[in-house]
Amino acid sequence: MSDPLLQVRDLVVEFPTRRGTLTAVDKVSFDIAPGEVLGVVGESGAGKSLTGTAIINLLEPPGRIGGGEVILQGERIDNLPQEEMRKIRGKRIGMVFQDPLTSLNPLYTIGEQLTETIQTHMKLTDAAARIRAIELLSEVGIPAPESRIDAYPHQFSGGMRQRVVIALALAANPVLVLADEPTTALDVSVQAQIIALLKKTCAEHGAAVMLITHDMGVIAETADRVAVMYAGRIVEIGPVREVIKNAKHPYTDGLMASIPSLTHEAERLAQIEGSMPRLTAIPDGCAFHPRCPQAFDRCRRERPELLDADTTQAACWLYAKEEAVT
Amino acid sequence: MSQATAAATMGVNETPTSDPLIKIEGLTRYFDVSKPLLNRVIERVPRQLLRAVHDVNFSIHAGETFALVGESGCGKSTVARMVAGLIAPSAGSVSFEGVDRAAARSAAEERKIRRRFQMIFQDPFASLNPRWRVDRIISEPIRAFGLAQDKQEIDHQVGELLKVVKLDPADGAKFPHEFSGGQRQRIAIARALSNKPEFIICDEPTSALDVSVQAQILNLMRDLQDEFGLTYLFISHNLAVVRHMATRIGVMYLGKLVEDAPSRELFKDPRHPYTRMLLDAVPDIDMSGRARTPVKGEVPNPINPPSGCTFHPRCPFAFDRCRKEEPALLPVSENHFASCHAVAEGRIESLGAGVQE
Ligand SMILES: Nc1ncnc2c1ncn2[C@@H]1O[C@H](COP(=O)(O)OP(=O)(O)O)[C@@H](O)[C@H]1O
Ligand SMILES: Nc1ncnc2c1ncn2[C@@H]1O[C@H](COP(=O)(O)OP(=O)(O)O)[C@@H](O)[C@H]1O
Ligand code: SF4
Ligand code: SF4
Numbered sequence: 287m288s289d290p291l292l293q294v295r296d297l298v299v300e301f302p303t304r305r306g307t308l309t310a311v312d313k314v315s316f317d318i319a320p321g322e323v324l325g326v327v328g329e330s331g332a333g334k335s336l337t338g339t340a341i342i343n344l345l346e347p348p349g350r351i352g353g354g355e356v357i358l359q360g361e362r363i364d365n366l367p368q369e370e371m372r373k374i375r376g377k378r379i380g381m382v383f384q385d386p387l388t389s390l391n392p393l394y395t396i397g398e399q400l401t402e403t404i405q406t407h408m409k410l411t412d413a414a415a416r417i418r419a420i421e422l423l424s425e426v427g428i429p430a431p432e433s434r435i436d437a438y439p440h441q442f443s444g445g446m447r448q449r450v451v452i453a454l455a456l457a458a459n460p461v462l463v464l465a466d467e468p469t470t471a472l473d474v475s476v477q478a479q480i481i482a483l484l485k486k487t488c489a490e491h492g493a494a495v496m497l498i499t500h501d502m503g504v505i506a507e508t509a510d511r512v513a514v515m516y517a518g519r520i521v522e523i524g525p526v527r528e529v530i531k532n533a534k535h536p537y538t539d540g541l542m543a544s545i546p547s548l549t550h551e552a553e554r555l556a557q558i559e560g561s562m563p564r565l566t567a568i569p570d571g572c573a574f575h576p577r578c579p580q581a582f583d584r585c586r587r588e589r590p591e592l593l594d595a596d597t598t599q600a601a602c603w604l605y606a607k608e609e610a611v612t
Numbered sequence: 613m614s615q616a617t618a619a620a621t622m623g624v625n626e627t628p629t630s631d632p633l634i635k636i637e638g639l640t641r642y643f644d645v646s647k648p649l650l651n652r653v654i655e656r657v658p659r660q661l662l663r664a665v666h667d668v669n670f671s672i673h674a675g676e677t678f679a680l681v682g683e684s685g686c687g688k689s690t691v692a693r694m695v696a697g698l699i700a701p702s703a704g705s706v707s708f709e710g711v712d713r714a715a716a717r718s719a720a721e722e723r724k725i726r727r728r729f730q731m732i733f734q735d736p737f738a739s740l741n742p743r744w745r746v747d748r749i750i751s752e753p754i755r756a757f758g759l760a761q762d763k764q765e766i767d768h769q770v771g772e773l774l775k776v777v778k779l780d781p782a783d784g785a786k787f788p789h790e791f792s793g794g795q796r797q798r799i800a801i802a803r804a805l806s807n808k809p810e811f812i813i814c815d816e817p818t819s820a821l822d823v824s825v826q827a828q829i830l831n832l833m834r835d836l837q838d839e840f841g842l843t844y845l846f847i848s849h850n851l852a853v854v855r856h857m858a859t860r861i862g863v864m865y866l867g868k869l870v871e872d873a874p875s876r877e878l879f880k881d882p883r884h885p886y887t888r889m890l891l892d893a894v895p896d897i898d899m900s901g902r903a904r905t906p907v908k909g910e911v912p913n914p915i916n917p918p919s920g921c922t923f924h925p926r927c928p929f930a931f932d933r934c935r936k937e938e939p940a941l942l943p944v945s946e947n948h949f950a951s952c953h954a955v956a957e958g959r960i961e962s963l964g965a966g967v968q969e
């Protein structure tokens with residue numbers, strides 16, 4: 287395997303409060319290989335967005351990185367001054383968020399925004415940058431890009447805006463695209479198009495993708511590997527087919543079984559009792575233990591790290607070698 | 613066994629022979645989306661009407677779950693609000709056991725019908741009064757309909773309802789903000805059950821919830837249906853959820869019902885090109901590699917919908933007639949309807965298998 291493009295090591299995101307420090311992302315570690323699509327999935331509040339935001343150093347105070355390292359192409363980027371980091375965002379890391387309007391300025395035309403991004407990161411004349419912008423718009427499936435380039439964001443539909451955001455994210459040929467719930471605000475027919483587009487264009491540009499979503503279907507369609515988050519931690523990580531069809535962690539397993547299927551009929555859906563704990567009440571040991579049908583003594587006392595579980599890695603004591611069950 | 617539970621246990625593909633509980637005929641709703649009068653005069657622009665729901669017909673039998681599915685803006689909530697009597701139709705009618713709600717002869721009769729309806733909304737945060745304690749929220753319909761007077765009896769009923777939705781009777785003393793999203797939806801359900809309705813309109817009841825919590829709520833709703841013989845109008849944009857819940861499904865596109873079939877049949881043999889497109893758009897979470905056609909285009913602006921069949925600009929089967937003539941909802945087989953010229957002319961063959969394995 288080639289050297290990882292991105293390495294995240296023991297990343298901690300915390301919020302100081304009057305009643306102590308809340309840990310929202312708790313020692314998260316993973317790698318992304320060049321060109322790979324890593325899905326990050328989990329229910330709301332699991333810490334997915336904060337993980338992504340910490341990687342690009344856009345945490346909003348009082349949120350802060352409380353520990354760990356983020357290494358992009360061998361270089362540590364979590365401790366860079368904001369000035370340096372700004373150059374990395376847009377150039378080496380492109381971004382796509384749920385609401386395309388957070389990435390687009392309503393006062394400027396699509397063309398102005400694209401050419402600005404292109405010229406910030408590449409030495410091109412105005413005419414050459416405009417040609418490049420039209421190419422990008424055509425690549426992301428905007429019809430008649432020569433005329434649409436001078437339109438404003440509000441003149442586009444939600445799906446078309448998200449296409450423009452993908453064009454912007456790819457404008458400087460980044461090595462990594464961070465996409466946080468890129469299709470969550472879209473209807474299913476538009477979502478299908480945007481997922482296919484994101485996957486295709488990133489592959490063509492050779493960009494790896496960190497795809498954050500709560501939707502396991504989107505992950506199944508797009509990702510090579512997937513990390514499942516629960517209460518600020520990665521509970522399972524592995525090849526997407528293994529995690530989806532053959533989950534090892536009891537949480538992943540329960541989560542998959544609770545999703546209604548389009549192809550199978552079931553009398554009842556499998557059910558995980560309770561809900562994810564609030565940050566103020568994360569249980570000791572394995573954070574999932576109060577809801578886990580297989581919890582045993584050790585789970586309540588000791589926090590499990592990611593352990594080899596056959597084809598994936600799972601943070602679960604069931605996979606501790608010396609304490610193999612039965 | 614009541615009539616309702618008999619229907620609930622009936623196989624989904626059997627045709628109910630009794631009269632429907634709810635009958636919707638020619639239901640239509642326009643919204644005025646014109647600019648203010650002064651602007652219209654100055655800019656010389658005409659009044660503008662948006663056709664949110666157009667000539668929708670369907671029936672729901674006791675014990676059934678009839679689902680409406682379609683992408684946002686297709687008119688699902690507008691249908692729900694008209695069925696619930698929250699807004700008036702521009703045309704058409706909603707009848708309950710054969711009585712047209714709008715034509716109910718007296719206030720007392722309308723009130724009697726209203727007592728047998730309830731509604732659950734998507735947003736359990738917005739639908740519960742944040743300043744009321746849970747017991748007051750749940751008992752409000754009991755008081756409004758005068759179903760019990762003395763405090764002890766009401767308290768008892770509220771406690772029972774909390775147990776029915778798997779909350780603790782002691783939770784009645786708390787405020788909505790003390791609960792998680794899933795628990796709040798349970799409170800909304802307890803409230804909806806408090807006047808012992810027979811028919812519940814559920815508008816995207818789990819769309820704001822995480823999947824593990826969604827499973828809890830969907831299971832609860834099915835249990836309650838069995839226990840109380842409830843009939844549901846169940847609205848969702850999620851096809852897998854709809855498949856899990858519904859006995860019968862109506863697919864909407866731009867204000868119109870384009871297909872109406874028993875749930876199992878809709879998934880086995882979808883006929884309308886839009887239904888097929890929707891099914892192909894759903895991510896293949898089972899990673900079955902099932903064959904799918906890439907989706908094209910987006911839903912057009914409802915203020916200025918395409919002529920003829922409004923789906924024609926996106927339809928792979930469109931032909932000349934589609935641009936000129938609006939298709940009617942016609943039977944494809946007994947109990948299965950589609951509004952499509954190509955289907956009516958036999959140009960779209962049965963899929964036979966659909967997405968079912
Ligand atoms: N400014 C903040 N102050 C305190 N807690 C926060 C703040 N921002 C986010 N959180 C908490 O951090 C957790 C993780 O949030 P997030 O990463 O946005 O979750 P996800 O994207 O997985 O839904 C949540 O419990 C959220 O409430
Ligand atoms: N009060 C209203 N005023 C104007 N337009 C409305 C109103 N309510 C709904 N609409 C429009 O009617 C159409 C159908 O909306 P709705 O019934 O909410 O769809 P759905 O629930 O399927 O998403 C949409 O185009 C919507 O914008
Ligand atoms: S560590 Fe224990 S409680 Fe946690 S998931 Fe594994 S078995 Fe369950
Ligand atoms: S009527 Fe014509 S355009 Fe409309 S769905 Fe049928 S074939 Fe397609």
Ligand SMILES: [Mg+2]
Pocket residue numbers: 334335336467
């Ligand atoms: Mg998020």
Ligand SMILES: [Mg+2]
Pocket residue numbers: 688689690816
């Ligand atoms: Mg709606």
